[in-house]
Amino acid sequence: MENFFGILKTELLYLQEFDSIEHFLTELDDYIGYYNEKRIKTKLKDMSPVA
Template sequence: MESFFGTLKSEFFRLTRFDSIKQLQAGLRRYIHYYNHERIKLKLNGLSPVQYRTQLLAA
């Protein structure tokens, strides 16, 4: 979890300014979706975390 929060702070909070709580919530939802579904990790054989887990469960 510490790694996730460190990445969240460096990639999301420090690059974005929010004018309301609703903007922050929507941005967090988009970022978490990106982090789990679209972010490619070399450690996971070039797959996103969701793709990697799905592949493991199908085997």
């Protein structure tokens, strides 16, 4: 779980500024979808967690 938050900070939080909490929540929701469904994980033999 700590690894997820580190990656989240690096790939989302440090790369952009958010205009509002709603904007942040929308981007966070999109990122979690990407992380779970499309982002390739080396530990999972180049598959996403949902694959």
